[in-house]
Every structure is written in structure tokens, then in C-alpha cells.
Amino acid sequence: MSKQGRTSPIDEGLQHQELFPIREVSRLTGVNPVTLRAWERRYGLILPTRTDSGHRLYSQADIDDIRNILGWLERGVAVSKVASILVRSQALVEDNGDEQSARLRWRQQIHEAVLRFDGTRLHRLFDKAFASHSLDQVFGEIFMPVWHDLAAGQSGYGQRAFGQASEWLFFDQFMRSRVFVRLQLSRMPRSRSVLLAPLAGPCHELELLVTALLLGCDEVEVSVLAPGQPLQELTLICERLRPDALVLFSNQAPTAELSKRLGRLVVGLECPLLLAGKVAELAQDSLAGSPVACLGAQGSVMRQRLRQFLGGQLDT
Template sequence: MNEQGRDPLIEMAMEQQELFPIREVSRLTGVNAVTLRAWERRYGLIQPTRTDSGHRLYSQADIDDIRRILGWLERGVAVSKVGSILARGHALAGQAGRATDTWLHWQHQARQAVQRFDQARLHRLFDEVFAASTLDQVFAEVFMPVWQDLVVDQRGYGQASEWLFLDQFLRCRVFARLQLAHVPRSRTVLLAPLPGQCHELELLVTSLTLGCEEIGVAPLASGQPLQELALVCERLKPDALVLFSHQSPTSEITRRLTRLAAVLECPLLLAGEAAEAAQDSLAGSPVACLGAQSSVMRQRLRQFLAGQLDT
């Protein structure tokens, strides 16, 4: 019997362990079975359990990972690089222990509020999460996973509107936090997106989480021309310019970054998954890589500005 047929063992596993056959996973995620098998064989991205007859069975966690993979692919990350991103996320979840259940509960509440377009409920939830979690956890563990799922899955009626609703809500709340944090700091850093390679919310969240007591981070507007950044830095005189992207930089972008670093009067740094993907290609260049995880980016930025981190 092939994977499209009915197998009593599959039915029993689905009932007892909430496992799903590959055809159901394809329906839920929009990823065809051939691609799911290829991700498993070539990249080890998803490792479903098997029945005695060899049929693949996927857990809800597997389905969640598939949606995360789609999110990273949508943002331009190569499929060969997604495995390390997932592994890093799983490691962080494992370290979190029981807190993960709380984050999943909050994610569920956020999804319910978004489905109802209930802004008052979202505001209450945001305040509750903010009071009980670190700044990094508010976004990395609760709100951005929900936002990323909605970025990927907009096929159903109303899903695009749900994403726009949550995106607008989060941009307003993050912008408000940035305004509250807008006080003089000993160091100032400009944060700009690589052209066309991130959403405004991702840039704003990075601005909020990258700053600290001694370092203020000012985001530049989406659409900022790369070729004019030298002029912007000449006039604003920041202590560093950080470029942000979740897409692997092309060889042309890498060359442009190297040329930009040569004419800037301040250091040039790269952040986001682009920094993880470009570490080898930028080794020895004047461009420093900060990484993709908020706490790591923040630590490396402090070290770099203190002269303790080489490019």
C-alpha cells in the first residue's frame, strides 16, 4: 500500500499520538510529498517517524518546522542553510525548559486574537508577555513566530488580512518602545536593511533588541539606497553602520559591501541570517558579522565598539 492509501497502523498512530500522514501534511502546509522527501533525504531537515510498513508520520512539531522552513525560504535563505537555523532554534527551546509551554500558550492566544481582529486583546496580551519575559523572548519566542507563520501561509480567505493586522499592531508597539528608548547614549549605531531583503517589522524589532544602555540604535527607513549610505553616515556620524538581512548575500552584494566599507568613516557590520551565511566569504574583509540571534548580536556589537572583536 502506498502512502496515499488507508493503513490501520497509520490510523491508530494518528489517533494515539496525533501523527499525520504525508498527504495530510502536504495539504496543511502546501509542500508536496516529493519536496518533503527531498528535504528529509538531502538535507535532514525533517525526520518523521515510520510505521512498520515504512510509511512516514509527521508530528505537529514537524509541521511547525515545515512552516518555519517555508518562512526562511520565503525570505531568501538557501535550503542548505535552513538546517542550522532550525537546530539553533531547537537548542534554544530545549534550554528554555518548561517556559516553552508558556510561550506556546501565548502564541495560541495571539493567534486567536488575530483571527478575531481583536486589538484590545492583543494589547493586553502584549503587556502581559512583556511584563513576564525578557525583551528577546517577547519577540523571538511569542510574537515573531506567529507573524512568520502568517507571512508564509496566506492562501486561505482572510489570512492576508490577519497578517496585515498583526504586522501593523506589532510595528506600532515596537515603534512606541523605540520612542521611549530614544534618550542620549554614549554610542550611536545606524541600522539599515539591505535593499528589498527584509520587512519593516524585522528591522524595527532588531533596532529595539540590538540596543543597550550605552548603545542607541536608530533604524533607517525601508528603501534606503545602499549607494547613499556613505552620505548618510557622513552627515550623522554614527559609531557604526549595521546592515540587516535574512537573505544570503549574493557575490555582487558582497562586493558592494566591501566597496562601501572602504569609503565609510565608520565601521560596517552585517546582522541577521545574512551574517551567518556570509561569515566565510567576508572573513578578512573590513565587514564584521554580528550573527542572527539577538543576544549574540548585542554582545558582538558591544565587543566590536570596544575594540575586542575583529572583522
């Protein structure tokens, strides 16, 4: 139990491998029972077990799925589209129970440090994680899931408990500062340079900075433009910086006007245009055959596709 009287969802997942009634699930996730039932009946997003009397019981895996659903809805994806996305995402999850338990314990420790506003412990955990895990694992499986869990509490799906907004702001500031330092330390002349900019719309700075860190490699230097960068002025910036490629990032769902906006931007650019983040996964089919290449949203995939594209081996 935290000092504020709340048990973290991560703690409960570790300590109680049991089934939860719908009211408890609603309290943990902020999603009201009516919505949970609708997600089950209309879309098949969650499939809880039932008691003999017909009452729904949810596992920890169901609760994790609900948080994933909230994350996609926050990015603007229609609820009717979430099921197919979850199926594709599940295929990429590690099928190693021991490793998953280890990642869960990491996230539990991070969550406990956040609840106590313990910056010193967070710094130690961050350094320790990098000593034993790859870059992709540190962010994709350990730190960013905690950040997403805390950020999900800011949605309109439920009332935030007292202190949760401060917890998320504290952790977000910590993560931005550490990622920014790693970006600065990695800056050195490379054979290729890439400019990373946010696509118009909501964009968290941390997600942009982490993407820059994941995209970089021995051959590629990544420079980041801040959230709020006007899309129409990117041609001017690219004209002066002359990058080998411009990468636009977003974790929001693509808008109906995306293809047209990117088409207008490509005309004025003297370098290739690429798309990264969840928007790249969701817009890949609609952009097939266009001058815009999609890198995806996962670190290793983005790096590989970026290297292939810069080497002329990846078609748009």
C-alpha cells in the same frame, strides 16, 4: 476552531499530541506531499515515522521543522544548505519542556486574537508579555514566531485560505505600531550612536524595527532608516549624522556580490560597518578578515557583539 472554520496549527500542537498523515501536514503547511518526500529522501530535512504498511506519519515537531524550512527558503537559502542551519539552530533551543509549553500557550492566545482581529486583546497580551518576560523572549519566542507563521502563508508553497492575507496584515500592522512606540520611548541621548539600515533586497519593516529595539541598550542609541534606503547613499547620511557605527540588516541569504558591494561601501565610510540578521550568520565565513564585522541574528548575541565592537574588543 476559529470563526472561519480553521484550526490554527498552534491549537493542534497543544490539543493533539499525535501523529499526522502526509496529506494533513500538507494542508497545515502548504507544502505539497511530493516536496515533503523529496526533503526527506534527498536532504534528510524531515524524518517522519512510518506505519507497518510504510505510510509516513509526522509529529508536531516535524511540522514545526517544516515551517522553519519554509522560513529559510523564503530568505533565499538553498534547500541543500538548510539541514546544517537547522542543526545549529536546534542547539540554541531551550531544553525546558515546561517553558516551551508556556511559550506555546502564549502563541496560541496571540493566534486566536489575530483570527478574531481582536486588537484590544493583542494590546493586553503584548503588555502582559513584557511584564513577565525579557525583551528577547517577547520577540524571539512569543510574538515573532506567530508573525513568521502567518507570513509563511504568503509564500508560493500553497494556496492561502480565505482571510489569511488580512490576518497577517492586521498582525503586522499591530506589531509595527507597538514596536515603533517602544523605540520612540527609548530614545534619549546615549554615549554611542548606531545607524541601522536595510541591506539592499527584500526587507520587512517589522524585522528591521525589532532589530533596532534588540540592538539598543543603556549605552547605545539606534536610529533606523526605512526599507528602500539606497545603499550607495549611506556614505552621505553617515557623513552628516556621524554615527559610531553603521549596521546593515537583512534576513535574506547573501548574494554572490555581497562582499564586493560591502567593500565598495566601506571605502567611503568614516565609521565601522557591521552586518546583522540571518545574512550575518550566513556570510560570516566569507567576510572573515574583511573590514566588515558580523553581529549575528539573535538579540543577546547582537547586543554583546555590538558592545564589544564599539569597545574595541571584537575583531572583524
